[in-house]
Amino acid sequence: MESFELELDKFWMHEVSTKAWGIQDSLNFAVPYIRDMGADITKIGIEPDFLPYEAALALKKHLPGTELVNCQRPLELLRSIKTSRELEMIKKASDDVVHSMLAVVAAHGPGATKHQLVSALAAEEIKRGLSYEYCLITAGTSLNRAPSDYVLKQGDIVSIDSGGQLGGYIGDLCRMAIVGEPDAEQEDLIAEVDAIQTAARGAIQAGVSGKEIYTAANAQIARSPNAKYVDFVAHGLGLVTHETPRLAPSGYPYDNPDAERPLEPGMVISVEAAIKHPRVGFIKLEDTLAIELDGSVKAYGDFGRGWTRFGG
Known part of the structure; x- marks a missing residue:
């Protein structure tokens, strides 16, 4: 076959x-x-x-x-180092996933259901040449990320976490949207998430051990007024959404054998922070950072990271 x-x-x-x-x-x-x-x-x-x-x-x-x-381990380590072509694929997939999210938010508003948003997102990703993989979506104050018939109303916040594949390589990011204008508390919450992301992103460098990403993120989480509601994870990204380098601390579904290893050129790291606020709702950003072959660090799909308004 x-x-x-x-x-x-x-x-x-x-x-x-x-x-x-x-x-x-x-x-x-x-x-x-x-x-x-x-x-x-x-x-x-x-x-x-x-x-x-x-x-x-x-x-x-x-x-x-x-x-x-x-030889699963050596093969995983080999796969963790991407070629320039592989990096280009992940970059395009990441950019197009975010472009798809922004297009869906711009074209919808109150009265749309979560199911409709997800269907529209799949169509946008396919239109851009991606294979649609999945979408986890919350709306309003709910923390439930399953698509449903929930109908958007004025003031609702929406998190869109989606993966799209290009030639086998995954773009996996999360962005936030709102029906209307964010209030001061919502602005503060997304700023908290962004501060955690910024700290984690700043630790990603060739030669630095992978655990430093968690060290930087945890230090920022400790300063967050909503620390008890925060979830954070950093993981490798490539052919699948969670691959080597494996960095998550013990208790995650897989071990973290790469936490002590230095990060290397060619590696792609996803960092994701979320505040699961019981009253305000689910606020999350997920970013993709690549250590280019020359050692520089670049963020793929690095736009639309604030509150995007439904209906443009």
Whole structure:
């Protein structure tokens, strides 16, 4: 079936065979391919999560003397360093996700439902050449981020957190919008979130350990009047929304083996801070920072970060 994907230029591998059907057929191509690499091969790197058990048994049988080695970690580390082309893809995806959000907010207003906003966002992302991935959306004072038939009314605040994919690479950002004008408290709250984001962003540099992002963010959170309502996370971004470098402290769904490692050119980091205020609602910003190959740090999709007004 991959012959169609090959026609669509979906593969990054230099050599692709589309003549196999099932595991055994695939191994009939894979085993000779490995043998032709050289007789001195003693180890084969695998990602166990993606290798069928039947395939592992067959590799051991047909390639005696070789050892199957779990190489998920080194492959993740390799994937964490993007090429200039990969960085360009993530930048375009990020820019277009935010452009899509702003277009939806400009074209809607009171009376629109969360479902309608999400459908319009998907259409805007597709129009810009992205594959729509998801949208988490709140409205009013609710902290519920599921699309629903909730109808926007004057004064409602809306958080839009969406991912769109371009050539396999994710743009993942969150922006805020409001029906009408923000009051002083709402301005203060988004300023608090922005201050946390600014502190975290300032810690992102080549050669600095990943944990410093959390150190900087936590110091700013401690100064926030709404610290008890704050959520913050920093994570790698690329082919998936949470990839290496893994930086989140213990208690997150995955470990943080990269917290002590220095950040490197080619890495892309997402930083996201939210205040889940029980009375005002859900206020969040999510930004994408890339350490370019020359060591400079650039923010992708870095616009629309204040209160965007519905209806333009």
